[in-house]
Amino acid sequence: MTRGIDSDRDRVSEKLKGAEEVIRSNCRGCHGGCGVLVHVKNGTITKIEGDPDFPTNRGTMCSKGLAFKQLVYHPDRLKHPLRRAGKKGEGKWERISWDEALDTIISKLKQVKSENGAESIVMAQGTSREYESFLSRFASLLGTPNVIGAGHMCYLSRVAISLVVCGRLPIADYDGNPQCIVVWGNNVVWTNPDEYTGENLMRALSNGAKLIVVDPRLTYLAGRADIWIQIRPGTDTALALGMANVIIEEKLFDEEFVSKYVHGWDEFVDRAGEYSLERVEEITWVPKEKIQQAARLYARTKPAAIQWGVAIEQGRNCTDTNRTLIYLAAITGNLDAPGGNAFFLPPPMQTISQFALHDKLPAQQRAKLLGGDTFKLAARIDMVTPKMVWNAILTGRPYPIRAMLIHGSNPVVTRANAQEVYRALSEVEFLSVSDFFMTPTAELADIVLPAATWLEADYLGGFFLRSGYIFPRRKIVQIGECWSDFKMFHELGKRMGQEGWGENVEADLDGILAPAGLTWREIRDKPYLRGPVEYHKHEKKGFSTPTGKVELYSTVLEGWGYDPLPQHHEVPESPVSRPDMLEEYPYILITGARTPVFYHSEHRQIPWLREQHPDPIVEIHPEAAKKHAINEGDWVRIETPRGSIRQRARVTAGIDPRVVAIQHGWWFPEVNTPDHGWTVSNSNVLTENDLEGHDPAVGATNLRVLLCRIARAEEAR
Amino acid sequence: MVEERTLVVDSAACVGCLACEIACKQENDLPVGSSWIRVHQDAPYDEEGRPQTRYLVTHCMHCRRPRCMEACPEDAITKREDGVVLIDAQACSGCMMCIEACPFGVIRFDDERGVAQKCTLCVERLADGLQPACVAACLSHCIHSGTPAEVAEKIGESRVRLWYKSIV
Numbered sequence: 009m010t011r012g013i014d015s016d017r018d019r020v021s022e023k024l025k026g027a028e029e030v031i032r033s034n035c036r037g038c039h040g041g042c043g044v045l046v047h048v049k050n051g052t053i054t055k056i057e058g059d060p061d062f063p064t065n066r067g068t069m070c071s072k073g074l075a076f077k078q079l080v081y082h083p084d085r086l087k088h089p090l091r092r093a094g095k096k097g098e099g100k101w102e103r104i105s106w107d108e109a110l111d112t113i114i115s116k117l118k119q120v121k122s123e124n125g126a127e128s129i130v131m132a133q134g135t136s137r138e139y140e141s142f143l144s145r146f147a148s149l150l151g152t153p154n155v156i157g158a159g160h161m162c163y164l165s166r167v168a169i170s171l172v173v174c175g176r177l178p179i180a181d182y183d184g185n186p187q188c189i190v191v192w193g194n195n196v197v198w199t200n201p202d203e204y205t206g207e208n209l210m211r212a213l214s215n216g217a218k219l220i221v222v223d224p225r226l227t228y229l230a231g232r233a234d235i236w237i238q239i240r241p242g243t244d245t246a247l248a249l250g251m252a253n254v255i256i257e258e259k260l261f262d263e264e265f266v267s268k269y270v271h272g273w274d275e276f277v278d279r280a281g282e283y284s285l286e287r288v289e290e291i292t293w294v295p296k297e298k299i300q301q302a303a304r305l306y307a308r309t310k311p312a313a314i315q316w317g318v319a320i321e322q323g324r325n326c327t328d329t330n331r332t333l334i335y336l337a338a339i340t341g342n343l344d345a346p347g348g349n350a351f352f353l354p355p356p357m358q359t360i361s362q363f364a365l366h367d368k369l370p371a372q373q374r375a376k377l378l379g380g381d382t383f384k385l386a387a388r389i390d391m392v393t394p395k396m397v398w399n400a401i402l403t404g405r406p407y408p409i410r411a412m413l414i415h416g417s418n419p420v421v422t423r424a425n426a427q428e429v430y431r432a433l434s435e436v437e438f439l440s441v442s443d444f445f446m447t448p449t450a451e452l453a454d455i456v457l458p459a460a461t462w463l464e465a466d467y468l469g470g471f472f473l474r475s476g477y478i479f480p481r482r483k484i485v486q487i488g489e490c491w492s493d494f495k496m497f498h499e500l501g502k503r504m505g506q507e508g509w510g511e512n513v514e515a516d517l518d519g520i521l522a523p524a525g526l527t528w529r530e531i532r533d534k535p536y537l538r539g540p541v542e543y544h545k546h547e548k549k550g551f552s553t554p555t556g557k558v559e560l561y562s563t564v565l566e567g568w569g570y571d572p573l574p575q576h577h578e579v580p581e582s583p584v585s586r587p588d589m590l591e592e593y594p595y596i597l598i599t600g601a602r603t604p605v606f607y608h609s610e611h612r613q614i615p616w617l618r619e620q621h622p623d624p625i626v627e628i629h630p631e632a633a634k635k636h637a638i639n640e641g642d643w644v645r646i647e648t649p650r651g652s653i654r655q656r657a658r659v660t661a662g663i664d665p666r667v668v669a670i671q672h673g674w675w676f677p678e679v680n681t682p683d684h685g686w687t688v689s690n691s692n693v694l695t696e697n698d699l700e701g702h703d704p705a706v707g708a709t710n711l712r713v714l715l716c717r718i719a720r721a722e723e724a725r
Numbered sequence: 726m727v728e729e730r731t732l733v734v735d736s737a738a739c740v741g742c743l744a745c746e747i748a749c750k751q752e753n754d755l756p757v758g759s760s761w762i763r764v765h766q767d768a769p770y771d772e773e774g775r776p777q778t779r780y781l782v783t784h785c786m787h788c789r790r791p792r793c794m795e796a797c798p799e800d801a802i803t804k805r806e807d808g809v810v811l812i813d814a815q816a817c818s819g820c821m822m823c824i825e826a827c828p829f830g831v832i833r834f835d836d837e838r839g840v841a842q843k844c845t846l847c848v849e850r851l852a853d854g855l856q857p858a859c860v861a862a863c864l865s866h867c868i869h870s871g872t873p874a875e876v877a878e879k880i881g882e883s884r885v886r887l888w889y890k891s892i893v
Contacts, residue, residue: 055751058862068864074747197740197864206740210865214738226769228740231777604742616750619757620743662769662778 032059032535034469034479036137036462037072038607039202041065041470041477043535044073046463046484053077053463053485062535064477068207070200071605075616079461080487084445084613084677086458087488096434097452099682106489106499109440109455113413114503116438117150120410126151127376128410130397133157134417135608137462138469142497142516143415144364144390149506153369153377153390154409158422160383160391161322161708163202167474168389168706169330172564175552176351177474178337180313182208184347184543188218188309190302192333193244194317195227198604201317203352203475209315218309220302222247223319225601225627225669226662235302238664240293241598242713245325246576247299248332250288253280254303255339261307262341269546270338271553272561272572279573291576291584293664307340311347319600319712324701326708327385328574331562335574338558346543352476353539358520360472365508366390376407382699383707384568393707394423395697398432411438415493416459418609420448420686421675424697424709425650430686442493445613448675448686458490465492466532468517476539480532570705580701581715583666589715593648595632595668597716599691606673613677624674624689626655628718629665633657636719643721646670648714651693654721668718670694672711728872729808732846732857733888734782735880738867741766741780745859745868752847752858759833761785761844762859782868784859785810785831785844788892793843796826809846817841829891846870 028049035042035056043062047055056076060067079085089109094100104112120128131147133140135158147155159165170177180189182204189212197206213219213232221233222244230236239247255261256277266273285296292299306312314337320329334343342348374380378396380387400409412433423429433439433452441450442457450456462469462481469479491499494513501509510516517528524537531537550556554563566572578585582596603625605617612618626644638644642657646668655670663669672692676685687693694714701710741764749755749762762784769776787810794802794810801816802823812823812832817840824832824841832843847857855861860868869876877885 057748057751057858060861065864067861068866069744069748069862070864071743071747074744074751074862077751198742200864205864206742207864207866210738210740214866226776226778228778228780231769231775231779236776604744615757616747620746660769662776 031482031484032533033463033482033484034536035069035073035076036469036481037070037076038200039135039473040138040462041203041473041475041479042069042073042200042205043479044069048484051485053080059535065205065207068205070198071617071620072607072611075614076461076463078614078616079444079611080463080485082445082613085487085490086443086445086456087490088458089489090456092454097682099451101456106491109457110499110503112455113440113500116411117504120438121151124408124410125376127154127373128408130154130156130409130412132412132414132417132419134422135162136472137416137459137493138467138471139415139493139497140472141360141363141520142494144360144366145508146497146501146506148365148369149501149508150504151370151373153374153380154392154397155390156392156394156397159389160386160393160706161326161711162318163321164389164391165321165326165703165706165708166330168385168391169327170334172385172388173331173553173559173562174334174338174343178334178343178349178351179203179474180315181347181350182212182313184311184350185215186212186217186311186313186347188220188306188312189213190220190222190306190312190314191229192222192314192316193319194315195229195602196315196317197229199317199602203473204315218305220305224598224664224667226660235298235305237294237298237302240291241596241667242323242325242579242582243292243576244320244329245332245574246283246288246291247294248329248336249280249283249574249576250285250292250299251303251306252276252332252336252339253283254285254300255307255336256280258304260304261339265341266339269551269557271555271557271559271563275573276335276560279575283576306336310341311345312340312342313348321708322600322711323708323713324577324579324703324710326703327705328576332574335558335560338560343558344544344546350543351545352474352541354476354478355537355539356523357478358523363520368508378406379707383702383705385565385705386707391707393702393709394419395699395702395709398428398697401432401436402428409436412436413440414449415442415496418443418447418449418675420452421609421673421690421692424692424695424711426686426690426692427651428697429692442496445677447609448682448684451682451684457496458488460487460490460492464490465494466514466517466528467492467494468520471520476541478537480534480536482532565705568705579710579713580698581696582713583715586715593715593717595716595718596666597646597648597694597714598667598669599695599712600672601627601669603671609673609675612675624655624671625658626671626718627658627660627663627669629663629667630659630661631665632668632718633659638718638720645719645721646694646716647718648694648716650696653687653689653691653693655689668716727806730787730846730851730870731808731873731876731888732784732787732844732860733869733876733880733885734784735867735869735884736779736781738865739764739780739782740865741778742864744862744864745782748858748862749844752850753845756837759835759842761831761833761842763831783829783831786829786888786892787846792826792828793823793832796822798822809848811845811848812841812843814838814840814842
């Protein structure tokens with residue numbers, strides 16, 4: 009194991025003299041992973057800046073991390089536990105102690121568990137502020153299999169399918185000096201997602217790497233790319249299979265790798281053969297020459313890495329797009345290779361699953377996982393698709409859901425079919441919500457818990473990532489009575505009488521680190537830990553799949569009754585699948601394009617960030633705008649059969665005239681009624697969560713591709 | 726002789742992430758409404774037949790002949806030996822003549838204190854041997870600070886010449 013470079017603290021302090029104290033930590037303004045130096049004067053954080061010695065961000069930072077001080081000290085932070093004092097959603101609250109809050113939750117959970125069984129309690133998180141291991145341990149010991157997160161359609165869906173087809177999620181290896189990078193559905197320079205930072209990508213580009221970008225919108229990266237593929241939204245699997253077909257037909261694949269390390273080559277060749285350039289052009293709107301050029305550039309340039317993002321995961325084709333991208337890396341010899349897509353191992357510590365004590369969840373409880381019979385790949389990694397929970401709350405089938413504990417998630421804004429989510433959360437008998445601010449979701453709670461940020465708790469970051477890094481994060485300040493969610497689960501677990509928790513949270517962290525022979529105190533001052541970096545492991549050990557090979561033909565999916573080979577499916581609402589809708593809803597609606605300043609539904613109340621982006625933005629091509637007499641800056645009404653919202657127009661040639669792009673995550677903290685304007689501009693008022701739109705294996709929700717109509721809105725917001 | 730310091734943005738490499746703006750606001754504790762470095766998004770345009778999304782970054786150029794300094798009736802604006810142009814808040818009367826005179830539109834008015842403000846090239850950080858906050862934060866490493874020769878080495882003579890042209 010490589011221990012982190014233990015840059016001496018004296019040098020840091022000397023370099024930054026004037027500050028009374030500079031503490032090394034690791035930002036978690038998003039999924040995190042950027043080393044930071046936190047300046048503290050008289051017990052107050054005065055500045056957060058990038059750590060120049062840190063390998064992932066090299067001193068750089070994004071706007072969210074740089075503004076985080078304004079979140080920590082925001083006057084609207086929740087600072088003590090609250091109990092509902094009026095009707096649900098009425099906005100009346102009374103301050104209570106932590107003891108009262110925890111005892112109220114515990115007595116309800118005990119009641120539900122004894123009357124209905126633990127499965128009638130749902131644990132929920134959002135992107136997770138890195139406490140998924142603690143949340144899942146609490147759930148396992150409570151006895152409920154029902155945990156919802158974002159993972160079924162974001163990142164964990166990647167983890168799950170890679171587990172099945174090649175053993176582990178392969179990561180674009182920027183340190184290995186890729187000569188060609190394919191950025192697929194990802195604006196990494198604004199989002200620094202998961203294992204990656206935009207700094208890494210930009211460094212590779214300035215070192216001369218070729219760039220291919222697959223994106224329906226003209227981002228900075230799309231403009232800079234050697235090849236920009238402006239794809240019809242929702243058709244990524246067809247494009248990937250079309251590229252595979254070119255690589256196969258032109259014999260650009262790695263013959264040695266294919267002969268030794270893949271399972272189902274002939275079947276895959278046949279399947280890819282169904283995706284001729286002509287057919288793929290018709291499906292994807294991408295000129296066939298471009299598909300051919302992209303396939304050639306990717307396959308001929310060595311090494312080449314694919315960097316893909318959540319855009320391809322939030323819909324019907326999640327599993328098949330994810331795995332076809334892995335297959336492209338495999339057949340070109342870029343899998344498990346330096347500068348390609350590599351497998352990184354963390355230091356030898358407990359995995360999330362081990363710490364979560366998933367094996368302590370009794371088999372008869374696991375069998376009750378909502379949707380487990382339907383979404384078998386999701387069940388493999390203990391994920392529940394949220395729609396199953398809303399159904400259970402609203403219909404009582406297959407069994408009632410009576411209590412829900414939501415941590416760091418704002419489902420009224422971030423889950424598909426927001427009106428249904430709002431109804432379900434209004435109806436569930438007991439709801440507790442832990443967050444930084446009073447969100448539209450928290451407004452529906454019975455108990456609200458004030459959560460600590462990454463600057464207010466000691467913990468291990470990067471625990472769930474596949475980069476092999478572990479980042480110690482430090483408690484630097486205490487705000488009000490805020491607790492870390494780690495502590496909440498620890499204390500709730502103990503009060504439930506759960507066995508397995510340590511003496512305190514630090515002891516739990518020590519447990520995670522125990523296999524490495526380390527303790528929290530030994531590592532807390534280190535910038536990071538990293539596991540060994542090793543390539544070509546498959547030459548010795550093969551791949552961790554049933555056949556020991558990369559399964560182009562997936563024996564596991566076949567065993568579950570799914571198509572063993574990837575294929576393109578039309579999304580439920582598209583000009584192809586629903587031509588009957590086109591007269592009324594003529595545009596393809598895409599959602600979720602990122603801004604540099606917000607993280608999903610977070611940060612609308614942070615002054616420096618909101619200043620950059622005061623209003624939600626809808627992107628419309630000039631031709632479409634002209635047709636509807638929409639001018640730059642006008643409020644535009646966007647409608648689907650589910651509902652209607654308003655966002656402000658950006659008229660741009662950077663989008664196809666047939667496509668309209670809206671932003672997600674919008675609510676208005678400045679609106680002082682308990683709804684905080686969640687119906688006004690929220691993309692999920694427009695989305696559908698009908699089960700037929702979900703990915704059949706992993707249960708990914710279709711948040712991304714719909715049909716809509718637009719009109720100029722006469723009223724302002 | 727003290728060497729001249731520059732701040733040059735290689736706009737073609739700017740990804741529009743806004744980190745420089747927020748880093749500057751944090752470093753200088755700027756309120757909403759005041760930014761000493763600004764990232765502007767251009768409308769998409771074609772360059773050699775290829776569509777581009779580009780950003781334009783504006784900031785104090787620390788001009789060789791500062792029009793702001795010439796316009797200031799209070800002599801509140803000075804150019805240091807290392808080329809950094811500074812506004813002395815104590816001496817500033819808030820007349821806004823400098824704001825009118827600045828050809829780049831990068832001097833802001835602080836309503837609360839009633840004075841003109843702008844980029845200081847983070848002179849306190851420079852004194853500590855650190856880069857300006859915007860330079861340190863920039864993930865595409867497209868903001869460069871140093872002597873003209875140092876910057877030229879990084880981004881090429883031609884871009885630095887462009888910068889010279891703009892500040893004379």
